[in-house]
Amino acid sequence: MSKQPTRVIVNGKSYARVVDARLTLADFLRHELNLTGTHLGCEHGVCGACTVLVDGQSARSCLMFAVQTNNCEVTTVEGLAPDGKLSVLQQAFIDNHGLQCGFCTPGMLITLTELLRDNPEPSEQDVREALTGNLCRCTGYAGIVKAALDAAQRLRGTAAAAGS
Amino acid sequence: MKPAPFDYHAPRQLKEAAELLAKLPNAKILAGGQSLVPMMNFRYVIADHLVDLGGLQELRGIVVADGHLRIGAMTRQRDLEFSDDIAKYCPLMSEALRHVGHRQTRNRGTIGGSLAHADPAAELPAICAAYDAIIHVASVRGMRQVKFRDFATGFMSTALQPDEMIAAVDLPLWPAGHGHGFHEFARRHGDFALAGAAALLDVGPNKVVRKAGLTLFGVAASPLRVDAAEARLTGRPFDANAVRTASAAAWLIEPISDIHASGDYRRHLAQVLSLRALNDAARRAGVEV
Numbered sequence: 250m251s252k253q254p255t256r257v258i259v260n261g262k263s264y265a266r267v268v269d270a271r272l273t274l275a276d277f278l279r280h281e282l283n284l285t286g287t288h289l290g291c292e293h294g295v296c297g298a299c300t301v302l303v304d305g306q307s308a309r310s311c312l313m314f315a316v317q318t319n320n321c322e323v324t325t326v327e328g329l330a331p332d333g334k335l336s337v338l339q340q341a342f343i344d345n346h347g348l349q350c351g352f353c354t355p356g357m358l359i360t361l362t363e364l365l366r367d368n369p370e371p372s373e374q375d376v377r378e379a380l381t382g383n384l385c386r387c388t389g390y391a392g393i394v395k396a397a398l399d400a401a402q403r404l405r406g407t408a409a410a411a412g413s
Numbered sequence: 414m415k416p417a418p419f420d421y422h423a424p425r426q427l428k429e430a431a432e433l434l435a436k437l438p439n440a441k442i443l444a445g446g447q448s449l450v451p452m453m454n455f456r457y458v459i460a461d462h463l464v465d466l467g468g469l470q471e472l473r474g475i476v477v478a479d480g481h482l483r484i485g486a487m488t489r490q491r492d493l494e495f496s497d498d499i500a501k502y503c504p505l506m507s508e509a510l511r512h513v514g515h516r517q518t519r520n521r522g523t524i525g526g527s528l529a530h531a532d533p534a535a536e537l538p539a540i541c542a543a544y545d546a547i548i549h550v551a552s553v554r555g556m557r558q559v560k561f562r563d564f565a566t567g568f569m570s571t572a573l574q575p576d577e578m579i580a581a582v583d584l585p586l587w588p589a590g591h592g593h594g595f596h597e598f599a600r601r602h603g604d605f606a607l608a609g610a611a612a613l614l615d616v617g618p619n620k621v622v623r624k625a626g627l628t629l630f631g632v633a634a635s636p637l638r639v640d641a642a643e644a645r646l647t648g649r650p651f652d653a654n655a656v657r658t659a660s661a662a663a664w665l666i667e668p669i670s671d672i673h674a675s676g677d678y679r680r681h682l683a684q685v686l687s688l689r690a691l692n693d694a695a696r697r698a699g700v701e702v
Contacts, residue, residue, distance in 0.1 A: 251420050270421035270463065273450075292414040293451035297517060306491070306520040312450040313521070316421050317443075317467060360517065381602040382515025 253316040259284065260328030268315045275299045277315035278325055286326040286355050290384070297383035300356035301325050307363045307382075326355035329362060337407070338362060338400040347396035349387035356383045361397045369408070371401055416453035423465045427472065427551055427580065430464055434576040435553040437462040442578050444487060444526030447518045472525070472580060477502055480586050481547075486525025486579040490537075494519060502586055505543060505593035505611055509536040512595075515603045525579040531569050533669075534605040534631035536597070538565060542636035543611045543628040544584040551580040558583075565635035587624070591615040592700075594693030596686040597631070600673075606631045607674045608682035610663070612690035616698040620650045627659065627687060632668035632679050639663060642687065651695055653702040660687035 256265045259282060266281055275292075278284045278301070290296035292311045299310040302324035329336045338361055341347065348354045357380070364371060364379040371379075376397045377390070385393060422437070424430040434440055440462035443449060452458040466472060472487035475498050482502050484493070493499050494510040513519055513527075513536050527537040528548065538561075541548075546561045550573060564572050573579070597609030613626035625646035627639040642659040649655060661684060668679035695702060 251418050253421055269418070271416045271418050273415075273454075276415075293454050294447060294518065297515070300517055303520075307517045308521050309447075309517055311454070312446055312518075314421070314443075314446075314450075314463075316423075317446070317465060319423075363516075378602065379516055382517045 253319075255316050255319045257315070257318045257320070258322045260324060260331065266315075270314060270316050272315045273311050274301070274303075274313040274315050274318055274323070275310035278310060278323070281315075284325050284327050288352055288355055290352065295384070296353070297356040297360065298353050300359045300383065302359055302363060305363075305366075307360050324359070326358055329358055336362070337403050338365065338396070341396040341400035341403065342393070345396035345399055346392040347388065348392075353383060353385045353387075357385065357393055361400070365397070365401055365404060369401060369405055371397070373398065414454045416450070417456055417459040419460050420462045421465065422462060423468050425468050427469060430466060430469060430578065431551055431553045431576070433462075433464050434578060437464070440464055440575075442466060442529070444529070445489065445518075445522035446526075447514065447522040448526065448530045448532070466525075466578065475499065477586075482584045482586060484524055484582045484584070486528075486581055487523050488525075490514070490519040490522045490524065490527070491516075493524060503540075503544070503584055505595055505613060506537075506540045506584075508593065508595040509540050509611065512536050512597055512599070512603070512606070512609075524582060528564070528582065529571060529573060529579055531565060531571050531635065532605065533568060533634055533636075534607075534609070536606075536609070536630070539609065539611055539628050539630035539636040541582060541584070542630075542638060543613055543626050544587075547583040547585075548579055549581040549583070550577050552577040556580065562638075568634040570634075587613060588615050590698065591624075592694035592696065592698030594690035594695075594697070596689045596693070598682050598686065608632050608668070608679045608686060610683065610686035610690040612687070612694040614646070614651070614691070614694040614698045614700075616651055616695075616700050620652070620700045622646045622649060622651050622655075625659075627662075627691065629663060629666065629683050629687070632666055632683050634669070637666060639666075639687070641665060642691075646691075651700045651702065656688065656691045656695065656702060660684055660691055663687045 288298040290298040441460040594612040597606035615624040642662040663683040670676040
């Protein structure tokens with residue numbers, strides 16, 4: 250029973266695989282599905298680079314086994330730009346210098362995608378608190394926080410335009 | 414960093430889980446995995462079998478009944494954080510949860526896992542100590558209840574036997590209108606605290622304290638109730654002098670020294686944080702000094 254059949258929906262696409270029980274979700278995404286947008290930094294739940302959404306909630310993919318996502322829906326950074334078109338948040342990262350080397354960016358984007366979904370009007374403090382679980386060694390976070398607040402404003406503008 | 418190989422079991426019922434734990438040698442329970450999986454990745458933990466309790470719906474949920482709050486062991490920290498019942502009946506826990514790890518780990522981490530892991534600096538065991546929680550422990554032999562005082566046996570150690578699991582936690586309710594205070598000091602938000610204090614106060618007419626609780630964490634092998642402080646406060650009118658002498662009781666502890674902080678520094682923090690927690694509790698109980 251060290252191998253387990255696992256069925257999981259990743260970025261809207263269904264996959265069925267038989268995997269080693271010890272295979273982490275992060276390695277499953279990267280090595281089995283070739284979705285290498287999810288980065289692995291520390292592999293023990295500290296850096297947040299591997300953050301993905303599991304059933305809509307952010308989680309460390311290095312701290313989950315792929316078998317635990319049986320019958321779950323997973324969203325990775327690739328799922329944020331399904332047709333190659335950047336999300337509002339991704340564009341805001343570019344416009345506000347929210348990344349330099351880019352290693353932490355997938356995790357940042359997933360965490361902030363969840364935050365902006367649950368809280369469309371976050372304060373700077375809300376953004377900074379959400380980002381305590383994601384480490385960046387380049388930017389000093391200033392650009393990332395700015396990008397998140399900018400994206401929130403753009404999304405509210407879009408929502409208001411759609412509603413009027 | 415990959416975990417050593419193991420066999421994976423995903424029981425659907427408590428009975429099935431108990432039977433697996435009774436039968437399988439060198440098995441570990443997988444709850445939220447936010448402490449266990451890092452230890453497996455480092456191979457501090459090498460298990461032959463992993464019993465995943467994630468599919469046990471019966472271990473999830475929050476119920477208020479008969480003067481206590483019952484929380485299923487597999488209730489996620491995120492669900493506790495946003496529970497109206499927790500906010501109403503156990504606001505101390507709501508406040509503590511904001512300090513538990515990060516959003517991404519609270520989405521997965523469970524109360525049962527936190528208690529079984531028993532990190533001395535963890536917030537949820539401290540809350541259980543503060544409320545004199547009763548831990549419901551399940552195995553093939555049935556269910557037994559353990560007081561938190563007897564459950565926490567030492568540094569990352571509990572009264573759980575290898576074939577036992579936590580099923581639920583009961584927190585006896587404090588009277589409506591009681592005050593609470595929670596303060597901790599960590600180098601970065603979400604880190605384990607160097608020291609922390611949780612206070613509960615129930616105040617009657619003429620500012621007389623009917624019941625007081627002061628719990629310290631991060632300073633000893635397990636959460637520590639400061640009996641001397643509680644005795645100093647209980648049955649007397651609450652005033653500035655009372656809160657000062659009560660928090661000064663934190664000077665009597667002998668905290669641990671490690672690479673993060675010296676024992677002396679932790680003792681200083683314990684006293685300052687006790688004072689702040691008691692003052693918050695008093696303010697919320699309507700007896701600001």
